[in-house]
Amino acid sequence: MPCSSPHQPVTTERVDALTDRLLSLLQWRSRIFHAGQYCGHWQASTAGHQMASFHWVLEGRCWLHRPGQPALQLQAGDGVCLLRDEPHHLSPWPDATSTDSGPLQPMLAAHCEVGEGEARCVLVCGFVHFDGPQTAVLTASLPPLLQLRGGNDGQSALLPLLLAETRRMPDPDSPGPLLQRLSDLLLMLALREPLRQALQPRTNGGGARGLLALAGEPLLAPLLQAILADPAADWSAERMAGELHLSRASFFRLFTQAIGQPPAQFLLALRMQLAAQRLREGLSIARTAEQVGYQSESAFARAFQRVNGAQPGQFRRLHISTH
Template sequence: MKPQIERIVHWLLSGLELQSTVFHVGQYCGRWQASTSDKGLASFHVVLHGHCWFKRPDTGECTRLEAGDTVFLLRDVPHVLSPDAEMPAADAPIQRIGTMTPLTASTVVGTGLACGFFAFDAMPGELLLSMLPDTLIVRSSSPSSESARAVFDLIRAEALRDSETPSALIARLTELLFFYALREIAERDDTAAGLWSLLKGSEFSSLVEAIIAEPGHAWSTDAMAAHAHMSRARFFKRFVEACGQPPAQFLTLIRMKMAAGMLREGVSISRAAERVGYQSESAFAQAFKRVTGAQPGALRRMPSSSLVH
């Protein structure tokens, strides 16, 4: 990863709070179907042993997962995991089939899974979610996943502990695995539209770094186009193609992430507004509420965990 891109990725991940809970840990054999759909939550599935197929009836996606692979669903989307590649009908209700049995080192059968849910801190979680696909898959076979494989080994060791209640460490380790997933996406060449693909172009990564360095600068679309050495029309078109959203909307997201960090550190609302380019405190408050769902004053009073949704 280029140093410039790495600095931006580290900045984006700084302050990101992810809270995971384990739904169940065990193994399936025979005919089975698992899902975390229809809960209104982001979720994950870690394949502890064996293999299975991850299927999304709404998109037709059907992907084989091997031991060590993890799929993160950043939004509540219809999906199933099963031992075969047969795709359920798009209009069929999502149902769990089969019985999950306890996972033990002495009896390993079928497919072992650790499944659960997670939620982001409202900011910068919203910034991330707006720029990422619905699903992220961490492949244990990926050359860049050596560190992620070490985390998976720890997850599996915790899953094999002789306990009726899943180890709380599985959730914490899964959170760590998610960070590796984000870093891997930033390094991939087939990244979908969003911040990661935006960083692939040197003209855009330089612009993003400049915005982060000087969020209070008068970053009009014309100013951003000039920084990228493009005409306004060409810049706007290429930016939307790469990022999936207009430059002004992206700028607001970046500014609100920075403002959220300032407010948590005790910076006054008026000072935070000024530092991210707002002369009017009321205009800043409106933008902040629109992006984060919370008033700036509430963010200064609340611990960050109370804003997870």
């Protein structure tokens, strides 16, 4: 059903609903690198692996150092996610050039006793690999450094659980599955607020592309809501234009300028992102094809491989086996 007006007000509820939908579309695989405590003279970094990475501070404090940027202090309950691989390191000093005497100390298990009065920092650090055609566009539209600050209700609830699991680990390099899941929840919190900010309406452009540009453009956002609500519908250019009460030519011009690609190309990528999400959840290939608008499994398989680089069956087996 067409929307009642092409100028629907942008409400908090609409932004929140879109944030949740887009957050559910993000596909990633995270891996904890190590979790434990540092004491004395130490440095930690996840740079150089060509992957996004994260650092959660569970106890104590440290500083994040990046070339050309001021040192960022992190305390218990804080965290950072670096969406691009860039040079950085954590240390116990605000000065990146500090040269405390002695060798760098290794990470210890969080339950190990340390010297009385010795400052320590309990950290969970790891890597994130983002998947999917729209996921890359979404993350590219977000700031390269995402910050979590202590005091958020969600973080306050997760922090004691994360700390307790870290203390249970006998080896900093062997995290358990529960610690991994708790870390993923923190990662979702880190992504949610900047994603929500990126969805705020823009009056003079904001450099976003793809899903974020569509969601943040007041004239086009209702179309994204409609497609996400019924991705299997026959979303021809005429129907999309009608959804927004625009002529086909006006719609095509507005869409291409805002999104950077024609409607059909965008629709294909979005449907295949939704299909990947459903396959990861264990839905059959036939049901997945039907839910994203394909009556023919073979046509769906060709489209899926073209966009996601793998046959649906192969993709489903791989991702179900890793969850």
